Amino acid sequence: MDLDVEKYPHVTVVTLPGETIEPGSVEELKKAILPLVETNANLIFDMSRIRFIDSMGCGVLLFADRKLKEKGGRLNICCSSPQVTALFEMLGFRNFLGIYSSKEEAVKSLNVHKEYRRKR
16 A cells, blocks of 8 residues: 655654545555554644545554554544544544644644643
């Protein structure tokens, strides 16, 4: 699976390909993101192209979030689809993930979070 990866000072942005995350693509996605989760503290999954995600796809997001938090990192999600955003709201993802409508907001949030942690 080809992922578009952009590096910023305190965060790496991963653009997820395609329009759906469903059973046929979940294992491939997990294998593709694993090296990024292992080598980065903060990640943003840009899901602006994603129009559908099933429970297995949500499980991959939870896996990445848990692995990052074990290292003191964070996962933010950039999502512009109203359907996917509504699903994340219904599942309570906003309680532990940063969910933003734009990549810029998601990057800014992690940079602010990094500065806050440094001042403490």
